[in-house]
Amino acid sequence: MTTYFTADQHFFHKNIIRYCDRPYANEKQMRTDIITRHNQVVRPDDEVIHVGDFAMVGTSQWEKVGAVLKHLNGTHHLVIGNHDDCKWDKYIACGFSSVHSALWFKEDGICCVHDPSNWAVVQHNFDIMVCGHIHGLFDVIRESETKKVVNVGVDVRDFKPISMNQVKEL
DSSP states (O other), X not given: OOEEEEBOOOBTOTHHHHHTTOSOSSHHHHHHHHHHHHHHHOOXXXXXXXXXXXXXXXXXXXXXXXXXXXXXXXXXXXXXXXXXXXOHHHHHHHTOSEEESSEEEGGGTEEEOSSGGGHHHHTTTOSEEEEOSSTXXXXXXXXXXXXXXXXXXXXXXXXXXXXXXXXXXX
């Protein structure tokens, strides 16, 4: 089993294509391609940490989240992002195994939060912050020889997840 990280898929968010200059003609094409790329990397027995902004759906359309999840390989965990508007129990009902405001991998020195501005809060305990939120703003920021912020958003990761080992190598 491998642990993967990804963020900012923004499923069902048609305007994200224009906002982030994504190479898609429409939201359906984007969704289909991101699902395909995900499944090229992730096996059914792998774990995937979605570090926020999984889907842009209103609270009345939360079941769309489950419709996408059932096509994605892996066991899925969600770190809530600013566009993840459903209640946590709805995400569990859709198929996420767990939902978090932040997620720590203490043995690996990794903390996952959607917005990297939270780095100041957790940097004393962790070497690597895994984040999303900033789309193409940066790939990796090295604050020191050991302190790093790694953006796992699809906009800088060829629209697919990256493994924990890849995060550590960055």
